Amino acid sequence: MTVANEVTKEPAVRTKPSTDGQVERDRLRMMMLIRRFEEKTYQVYTQPGQKIGGFCHLYSGQEAIAVGIAAIFRHGTDALINGYRCHGHSLALGMSPHAAIAELFGKETGCSKGKGGSMHLFDAKAGNHGGHGIVGGHIPLGLGLAFAQQYKKSGGVTYCLFGDGAINQGTFNEALNMASLFKVPAIFIVENNGVAMGTQVERASAEKDLAKRGAGFAMPYYHVDGNDIDTVISEMTKAADRCKRGEGPSYIVADTFRFRGHSMSDPMKYRSKEEAEKAKLRDPITLYERRLRENGLLSEEQFEEMENSVAEEINEAFKQADEDAFPPLEARFEDILSEKYPYQPE
Numbered sequence: 001m002t003v004a005n006e007v008t009k010e011p012a013v014r015t016k017p018s019t020d021g022q023v024e025r026d027r028l029r030m031m032m033l034i035r036r037f038e039e040k041t042y043q044v045y046t047q048p049g050q051k052i053g054g055f056c057h058l059y060s061g062q063e064a065i066a067v068g069i070a071a072i073f074r075h076g077t078d079a080l081i082n083g084y085r086c087h088g089h090s091l092a093l094g095m096s097p098h099a100a101i102a103e104l105f106g107k108e109t110g111c112s113k114g115k116g117g118s119m120h121l122f123d124a125k126a127g128n129h130g131g132h133g134i135v136g137g138h139i140p141l142g143l144g145l146a147f148a149q150q151y152k153k154s155g156g157v158t159y160c161l162f163g164d165g166a167i168n169q170g171t172f173n174e175a176l177n178m179a180s181l182f183k184v185p186a187i188f189i190v191e192n193n194g195v196a197m198g199t200q201v202e203r204a205s206a207e208k209d210l211a212k213r214g215a216g217f218a219m220p221y222y223h224v225d226g227n228d229i230d231t232v233i234s235e236m237t238k239a240a241d242r243c244k245r246g247e248g249p250s251y252i253v254a255d256t257f258r259f260r261g262h263s264m265s266d267p268m269k270y271r272s273k274e275e276a277e278k279a280k281l282r283d284p285i286t287l288y289e290r291r292l293r294e295n296g297l298l299s300e301e302q303f304e305e306m307e308n309s310v311a312e313e314i315n316e317a318f319k320q321a322d323e324d325a326f327p328p329l330e331a332r333f334e335d336i337l338s339e340k341y342p343y344q345p346e
């Protein structure tokens, strides 16, 4: 059984390129695992019994971004902070599917002891600083994490992710300005799925090219293909190297598409069938699977084995989490307020 706060044992995706294709297959498998986790979550959420309470935002379609970052993420050194669409990043950084789904079920074995739910998957020891529900609210926290890394000379890099809707918040402007001024080691990443709940970027942003929104901060700003994991890895590596050289932050717009609605109650009426069909042709998992096959790094047998082992791992995690206990009543006030006041960083 996984114990809360010790949910991540080791990096989930290894960083070094391989000659035998194992590293690449691990990346593909992780994207498949995230997809399977999300689709099973959708199933459980929508069936009678209400095992999952509260809001729930699925990551299907955007997997290449989280797994691409995880591929270069240094556990114990780097930090990642995110909005509420956080299942994929947590799994990619090594959280066990059991700790993640137990959290959604509100069980004491969940990564936040069942008190955070879908939007608050955390594993600070692994550098995963969550899951935040207020749109754009965590961007200044990302700045703070990066400032701490700089101040302590830890050599770490902070990956701060948010949606296209979040860049219209004041916090975005405040944080990016200060980040650049102080040259903190942060990468600000927009997961641009083109829509904030039901509002298209074109209806919410006066400047339609979201990369240009970075022009006022004296830092590199550019688009990357967020559905191509190899591109994500190479562009994130460049930005991380810049951080490590002390040259400061970058602002990257990773263009992608979400396959499911904003949250579980969204029938996606604002998207045409044609748009969704076109997006499916650029499914990040299919694109990568095809590339590995073409390069001779993935056989049919290996792919089938992956599909089966992913299904087994997810089914087992959901089954275990279902059987786990809810937190005891006397634990309801624990972990709510900090016991250290005033807060002293270690």
Ligand SMILES: Cc1ncc(C[n+]2csc(CCOP(=O)(O)OP(=O)(O)O)c2C)c(N)n1
Pocket (backbone or CB within 6 Å): 085, 133, 134, 135, 136, 162, 163, 164, 165, 166, 167, 191, 193, 195, 196, 197, 262
């Ligand atoms: C400050 C604030 N305003 C409004 C909301 C309600 N809300 C939740 S998600 C969302 C849309 C955000 O879209 P985006 O940033 O593009 O992220 P995505 O859901 O596409 O990943 C809104 C408006 C909120 N949570 N916080």
Ligand SMILES: [Mg+2]
Pocket (backbone or CB within 6 Å): 163, 164, 165, 191, 192, 193, 194, 195, 196, 197
């Ligand atoms: Mg969006």
